[in-house]
Amino acid sequence: MASLPPTVRTTPHRLAERLSHDTEAIWAVLDEALICHLGYDTPAGPLVIPVMHARVNSDLYMHVSTGSQLALEAPAQVCLTATLLDALVLAKSQFHHSLNYRSVIVRGEATVVDDPREIDIALTAIVERVAPGRSQHSRRPNHKELAATQVLRLPIVEASVKQRSGPPKDDEEDLDLPHWAGLLPVVTGMGPAQPTAETAAAGWPAPQSR
Amino acid sequence: MASLPPTVRTTPHRLAERLSHDTEAIWAVLDEALICHLGYDTPAGPLVIPVMHARVNSDLYMHVSTGSQLALEAPAQVCLTATLLDALVLAKSQFHHSLNYRSVIVRGEATVVDDPREIDIALTAIVERVAPGRSQHSRRPNHKELAATQVLRLPIVEASVKQRSGPPKDDEEDLDLPHWAGLLPVVTGMGPAQPTAETAAAGWPAPQSR
Numbered sequence: 001m002a003s004l005p006p007t008v009r010t011t012p013h014r015l016a017e018r019l020s021h022d023t024e025a026i027w028a029v030l031d032e033a034l035i036c037h038l039g040y041d042t043p044a045g046p047l048v049i050p051v052m053h054a055r056v057n058s059d060l061y062m063h064v065s066t067g068s069q070l071a072l073e074a075p076a077q078v079c080l081t082a083t084l085l086d087a088l089v090l091a092k093s094q095f096h097h098s099l100n101y102r103s104v105i106v107r108g109e110a111t112v113v114d115d116p117r118e119i120d121i122a123l124t125a126i127v128e129r130v131a132p133g134r135s136q137h138s139r140r141p142n143h144k145e146l147a148a149t150q151v152l153r154l155p156i157v158e159a160s161v162k163q164r165s166g167p168p169k170d171d172e173e174d175l176d177l178p179h180w181a182g183l184l185p186v187v188t189g190m191g192p193a194q195p196t197a198e199t200a201a202a203g204w205p206a207p208q209s210r
Numbered sequence: 211m212a213s214l215p216p217t218v219r220t221t222p223h224r225l226a227e228r229l230s231h232d233t234e235a236i237w238a239v240l241d242e243a244l245i246c247h248l249g250y251d252t253p254a255g256p257l258v259i260p261v262m263h264a265r266v267n268s269d270l271y272m273h274v275s276t277g278s279q280l281a282l283e284a285p286a287q288v289c290l291t292a293t294l295l296d297a298l299v300l301a302k303s304q305f306h307h308s309l310n311y312r313s314v315i316v317r318g319e320a321t322v323v324d325d326p327r328e329i330d331i332a333l334t335a336i337v338e339r340v341a342p343g344r345s346q347h348s349r350r351p352n353h354k355e356l357a358a359t360q361v362l363r364l365p366i367v368e369a370s371v372k373q374r375s376g377p378p379k380d381d382e383e384d385l386d387l388p389h390w391a392g393l394l395p396v397v398t399g400m401g402p403a404q405p406t407a408e409t410a411a412a413g414w415p416a417p418q419s420r
Contacts, residue, residue: 034295034298034396035293035295035309035311037247037249037258037291037293038258039247039249039256039257039258039289040256041251041255041256044317045251045287045288045289045317046249046250046251046256046287046288046289046317047249047289047315047317048247048248048249048258048289048290048291048315049291049313049315050291050293050311050313052309077255077256078255078256079249079255079256079257079258080258081247081258081259081260083245083247083260085244085245087404088244088340088341088419090340090341090344090348090417091348092348092349093348093349093351093355094333094337094345094348094349094350094351095349095351095352095355095358095359097337097340097344097348099245099262101245101260103259103260105257105258105259107254107255107256107257123304127304127307130298130300130307130394131298131300131394134300134307135304137389137390138300138301138302138303138304138307138389139302139303139304139305139384139387139389140304141303141304141305142305145303145305148305149305167404167406168406174349175408177349178412178414179347179348179349180347180405180409180414180415180416180417181405181406181408181409182403182404182405182406182409182410182416183403183404184340184341184400184401184403184404184416184417184419185400185401185402185403185404186244186398186399186400186401187398187399187400187401188396188397188398189396189397190394190395190396190397191394191395191396191397192395193392193393193394193395194297194377194392194393194394194395195390195391195392196377196378196391196392198385198391199390199391199392200392202388204388204390205390206390206392206394207300207390207394209298209394
């Protein structure tokens, strides 16, 4: 799969070996992350909020409530960052302590989606991220609910993925120090489903998250 | 414990029942989150990066490499957001699908720490967040390493915690719909430690993360 063209905004000054513009790698992180953090400027300074997102081809969609202060004055320049934490990296030296992670940064202009068909595609994609098939096993939004929902689109054009993996990298002269070195993996998964009392009584099987 | 005074920047327009300025609740989320997302404005627009943080009393500390584009032109207005995801909330209606989460937003001015004693306190706190006691079982930074590290301080003054917990809240008229409703808990924990070959051979016990 193709790579996105690096721009000044997506090219770091250092540790470039950790950075990639590979489209497949970028999409993989965006698809695995359950939430992301969306940053934008406000009259009161920078603001970063957690949001749920869904990718449809090369577009990202998010929704916010129209009544919220989080509703953007779109179109707006934003930065969407999705981070997966894989491990704590413990080195002999404090300086080389690190994290194993995969993080995607998408910068660009977020716009409000007006087309009802595109809104439907976006909201369906978001609910499908919760559990595959879920859009068919829940009530679709009505007109009032749609009016209360702002759907934003951010094209995945100016984007990069940065990652670290593998063991700690200590300086040669530190390797004999009598300190534990290695990885403490961070594991994220789903616990047992907790149906409401009514759902439990009905005995329906729980949806499987991804 | 006291609450922080709400400001215009930390008071939302809606869902206020989910919001608190309680200091203890704010500190608890900041202390549990292994990473946070730091947002700030750049000449090329908003930028949000994942960073590791540590709290010392009512200050947050972060460190970035001085050679990185992420090194701030501090002092700078920033927004630090730490989010813990607890569950996917599946309602009868797509509209009431939600997330159970705890998220802290701290807005304010990040400044570069110059005082060597405060830098030492900050870096020690950050390495102690990886694993309690770790600062005593790893090599401390030398002068060259300290010169390559920018330590930032962000006071926890203008801050709020927002959270959702509990089951889905469906509209009365949806309660009889034949759809599964409940929570799919998201569980984050530590997997088995992975020592380097040399550390495994030495047989040292692995540090315990929090």
